Amino acid sequence: MAHDPNHPATASHHDAATATPLVPSTQVSATLLQQCSSLLSEIDELQTLLKGSLRNPQLVEVRQFRSNVNSELKMLQKLEQRMQNNIPASADQTDPELEKRLLHAMRSSNLPFYQAVWNIAKTSCSGLVALGKRFYWEGEVKSCETTRDAGKRKNGSGGWEKQPNKDKRKSVFVDIVAGDGEEWVKVSTISESRLLFDMAKKGWERDSDDDCLSDEVEEPVKRTILRNFDGEDDENDDDDEPELIKLARDLRKAADGTRVRYRHPRLRIILPKIMEGDVPEIDDILKEMRSYGIKVECQGGLSNVSATNLAHLLPQPFKNFTPTLNVDCTLLLAMVSDLSHVKDMPPSPSFHRAIIRQIEVEKEKPLLPTELWAAMGDRELLSTEEAATRMREIVDTIGTKTEQTRMKIMMGHAPYDQLDRESLIQKFAEMSDYPVPKDWKIPLKIVEAQSVIDAAKAQGKLPSVAEKVAEGLSDINHSVFMYGWATGMTTISSNRTIDKQIEMTIENSRQGDDNSEGPFVWICDTARSLVGKDKDRQ
Incomplete structure (x- = not known):
């Protein structure tokens, strides 16, 4: 060898x-x-x-x-x-x-x-x-x-490919x-x-530099330096x-x-x-x-x-999470989807290819028990009004009866609005093939985001680049990601595209500011769609 x-x-x-x-x-x-x-x-x-x-x-x-x-x-x-x-x-x-x-x-x-x-x-x-x-x-x-993507670049399909000629x-x-x-x-x-x-x-030797004199200093300033006498004129010569x-x-x-x-x-x-x-x-x-x-x-x-x-x-992605988590609409949907709660769901010819793929992934590693519930732990959970409203519209429109019921329990909507947390968890567990953590903080709290964002801007809590970041966001994404940024709260989402868009905007706008940082976002690597009603699949 x-x-x-x-x-x-x-x-x-x-x-x-x-x-x-x-x-x-x-x-x-x-x-x-x-x-x-x-x-x-x-x-x-x-x-x-x-x-x-x-x-x-x-x-x-x-x-x-x-x-x-x-x-x-x-x-x-x-x-x-x-x-x-x-x-x-x-x-x-x-x-x-x-x-x-x-x-x-x-x-x-x-x-x-x-x-x-x-x-x-x-x-x-x-x-x-x-x-x-x-x-x-x-x-x-x-x-x-x-670090995972270092030495790679985006290809035309949005994926990563190795950069040539490194x-x-x-x-x-x-x-x-x-x-x-x-x-x-x-x-x-x-x-x-x-x-x-x-x-x-x-040729590296120790040398006491006695000649470091200053007009403002009476005594010489002695310092020990490393000197290469053979190559001191060529600072770029790595061989020396x-x-x-x-x-x-x-x-x-x-x-x-x-x-x-x-x-x-x-x-x-x-x-x-x-x-x-x-x-x-x-x-x-x-x-x-x-x-x-x-x-x-x-x-x-x-x-x-x-x-x-x-x-x-083991990776510790949750170690710096804030005590309260800001939950994006994408994960609200994942938490009520039949795909996340039904073991061994039989595929149907009417299923979209994306749903079939999610069923396959779910069989290998169930999303809620192996990732989402671990990420949420016993932390307080909240959602902006825009994200919660959009989630409710989607579930009411295309969700199955079981998906709609899970949403009502998780969000504390009628007829479950008078139940305490333990009772809500018990009701939710009856609709899942997986054990539900007893410390899961439901129902989620709904917050008004825009006034908080405006106040953070007025008080200088957001950097100037925040305006440029906000320009490229839809109303829902603006409420979710800007609220998390304004409050310093961890945002959890499966919307990797928006997360990368925010980071790229900040990187391209640094202008010498090495300390500029954006919102703290944790991205769940996989999403879950709603199964949807039969008529909607067709």
């Missing part, structure tokens, strides 16, 4: 190969094989957890990382076979050169690097998005694209994307000796910079070109083989890395706690 000489794991193993006394290859092989199999088992455990917990497990990118570890296992197994073939009947017949080569190959394995990435993800990360993802800084990635030299590979996309973690297993060698090779400095700068450039929910990702570099405070030259490198706004963690500051439960790695 070929190894990348610039790979941090490979670089560090050159030090290990020379510093560690040789041990019999059988012992090294057995240890590595056991560790690699154990790592694969834990990754498989995470994938099983993802499949059992998420509507779409592929949203968490783990497959490529697992494939890399599996390839490492196969390489170790081949080395094991060669080692077994080198064990003769008599120890005197052992080929010492072959033994030496096999030991070197095993000690050059990338497994310790994969173990480091996995252990750091387990012990210091939550809300996993990817184990390994490349990000580019050629052109800014808008917040509407997020220059890998203008990219950085992030080892862990966590915090539901808001944190990037890079792991480097470079050793102190390798880092010092890299600095010496690139230590590996870790280039890594920090590339991470910053990629993060500055990416937004997740209107913000740039937080950056963290972890150096498990570097001890801070031991070598001044290395401390200078760490200081330079932190100057890019990156959190740098070294050996002494890492957690030694072993995580036995992987549940914290």
Whole structure:
């Protein structure tokens, strides 16, 4: 198996190969094989957890990382076979050169690097998005694209396609994307000796700058700087910079070109083989890395706690929800649709293709038990007058009797308007094949939105770009999304098109304002239509 000489794991193993006394290859092989199999088992455990917990497990990118570890296992197994073939009947017949080569190959394995990435993800990360993802800084990635869509663009059909001709030299590979996309973690297993060698090779030295004099300051201002005497006239020459400095700068450039929910990702570099405070030259490198706004963690500051439960790695999309949720019309309809409550609904020739597809998706992962009720939890629920009125018009016009009854219960309409919450939930549960959470906050509260929006504008609670955002919204969408923005409330919806439209408008109107943010919107990846009356289907 070929190894990348610039790979941090490979670089560090050159030090290990020379510093560690040789041990019999059988012992090294057995240890590595056991560790690699154990790592694969834990990754498989995470994938099983993802499949059992998420509507779409592929949203968490783990497959490529697992494939890399599996390839490492196969390489170790081949080395094991060669080692077994080198064990003769008599120890005197052992080929010492072959033994030496096999030991070197095993000690050059990338497994310790994969173990480091996995252990750091387990012990210091939550809300996993990817184990390994490349990000580019050629052109800014808008917040509407997020980490999942980075490096892609919209095609003519409104879907995403990979952008051609991406220059890998203008990219950085992030080892862990966590915090539901808001944190990037890079792991480097470079050793102190390798880092010092890299600095010496690139001509980087410590230098005390005594000439920083100011006309207004009597005493010289001394500062320690890193200087490359061979290439100080060419600031763009990456070949003259230590590996870790280039890594920090590339991470910053990629993060500055990416937004997740209107913000740039937080950056963290972890150096498990570097001890801070031991070598001044290395401390200078760490200081330079932190100057890019990156959190740098070294050996002494890492957690030694072993995580036995992987549940914290699951995406946590609801963690920042406000105590009250603003529910869009699209989800109001989904919550009363027969499609969301009837298990194994038989398809009918009169069904639209979209409804047939929703029935298929519902069989795989029921929307309410696996997503919507989890999103709402025990939070207060409200809807704007415009959204509630539109939902009522649609259900009254084309909804089935059961869909109309569910709407009346959920919204607290007559004849259910005198019932308390527990009674409403009991009535609603009688019309669903799924258990209804006892802490579900029904009936929904209906609010008047426009006066709240106007007051927020008058009080300066909305940025100037809000006017431009509002221009592109229909009356219903204006009431829903602008109300959520004006109140700082989480809006939940399945209207991804409008959400992306709002984000794009804000991104295109920044004009240097790096802090501009729009409404906090959570998008449910799948919608539910009403089944509708037979006459309406025809």
